Amino acid sequence: MDYVPKVxxxxxxxxxxxxxxxxxxxxxxxxxxxxxxxxxxxxxSMRNVTVNCKDYKYDFHNCDIRDSKTILYxxxxxxxDTIIHFAAQTHVDNSFGNSIxxxxxxxxxxxxxLECCKEYGRIKRFIHISTDEVYGEVELDGDECHETxxxxxTNPYAATKASAEHLVFSYYHSFKLxxxxxxxxxxxxxxxxxxxxxxxxxxxIKNNRRFTVHGKGTTVRNFIHVDDxxxxxxxxxxxxxxxxxxxxxxxxxxxxxxxxxxxxYHMKDSEHIEPYIEYVEDRAFNDLRYxxxxxxxxxxxxSEQVNFEDGLLATINWYMECPSTHWEIK
Numbered sequence: 001m002d003y004v005p006k007v008x009x010x011x012x013x014x015x016x017x018x019x020x021x022x023x024x025x026x027x028x029x030x031x032x033x034x035x036x037x038x039x040x041x042x043x044x045s046m047r048n049v050t051v052n053c054k055d056y057k058y059d060f061h062n063c064d065i066r067d068s069k070t071i072l073y074x075x076x077x078x079x080x081d082t083i084i085h086f087a088a089q090t091h092v093d094n095s096f097g098n099s100i101x102x103x104x105x106x107x108x109x110x111x112x113x114l115e116c117c118k119e120y121g122r123i124k125r126f127i128h129i130s131t132d133e134v135y136g137e138v139e140l141d142g143d144e145c146h147e148t149x150x151x152x153x154t155n156p157y158a159a160t161k162a163s164a165e166h167l168v169f170s171y172y173h174s175f176k177l178x179x180x181x182x183x184x185x186x187x188x189x190x191x192x193x194x195x196x197x198x199x200x201x202x203x204x205i206k207n208n209r210r211f212t213v214h215g216k217g218t219t220v221r222n223f224i225h226v227d228d229x230x231x232x233x234x235x236x237x238x239x240x241x242x243x244x245x246x247x248x249x250x251x252x253x254x255x256x257x258x259x260x261x262x263x264x265y266h267m268k269d270s271e272h273i274e275p276y277i278e279y280v281e282d283r284a285f286n287d288l289r290y291x292x293x294x295x296x297x298x299x300x301x302x303s304e305q306v307n308f309e310d311g312l313l314a315t316i317n318w319y320m321e322c323p324s325t326h327w328e329i330k
Contacts (some may be wrong), residue, residue, distance in 0.1 A: 012087030
């Protein structure tokens with residue numbers, strides 16, 4: 001029997017990627033009912049969600065995924081058949097100083113959600129959103145990572161995401177929970193809390209502050225626009241194979257200084273970045289590079305659509321127009 005979703009519960013859909021995916025799917029699939037579960041952590045905002053309860057089949061609940069009693073109630077009350085699990089602590093810098101909280105939220109939170117799904121017994125798809133950081137460091141001349149590569153996380157954040165993945169797979173094998181896992185590159189675009197590279201740099205320059213660069217700014221990342229991630233999640237939702245992993249990757253590979261130069265050029269019409277940056281001590285450990293193959297995903301029919309320069313400029317414009325109150329709790 002073909003899978004046809006009717007009621008989709010999205011965890012963490014007031015956060016960056018979750019809200020963009022919710023907005024995208026809600027507008028495109030008005031016949032589907034979307035439930036947003038979010039505890040409204042510091043990096044989330046209800047203003048990120050542009051859809052409303054009047055015009056769409058949409059409900060929001062302020063709830064922690066570790067609250068098993070409430071989660072199970074919502075699964076039963078709404079007859080949920082699909083879960084897209086974004087909710088997580090994601091800022092690597094924070095994981096070096098508060099790693100236990102990452103384990104509590106990313107591992108215990110995911111485990112609690114899985115256990116609720118097991119008890120509920122009617123989930124047809126559980127899409128778990130992970131990260132390319134679970135693969136660990138890739139050398140500058142190293143091959144891109146395929147989904148079968150052994151996981152070698154090197155920071156506490158990545159380790160908790162890898163741990164969560166193992167739990168997700170265990171529920172697939174032990175309890176036949178129909179799971180799919182995604183591992184994505186660095187995502188950029190509107191509605192990202194300004195602690196990550198691109199929005200933090202934009203906000204620093206916007207507010208006449210120097211942007212802090214870890215080490216020499218030579219670490220390399222691939223960047224993908226959140227609109228392309230949204231369409232990738234859509235593709236995986238409707239075409240993905242249960243029990244499989246899909247990398248969501250791009251070929252937009254830049255080091256930190258490349259990104260800073262581009263932002264300074266767009267915002268200040270200058271090729272001189274020194275007046276706008278401040279070098280600080282590097283992280284305890286900072287992976288040199290991440291790189292993934294997206295071949296498996298493209299075989300489902302997905303392709304990247306947003307040109308990086310266009311996406312970066314649109315992102316800058318969004319933050320320039322974004323009021324300082326956007327991240328305040330309503």
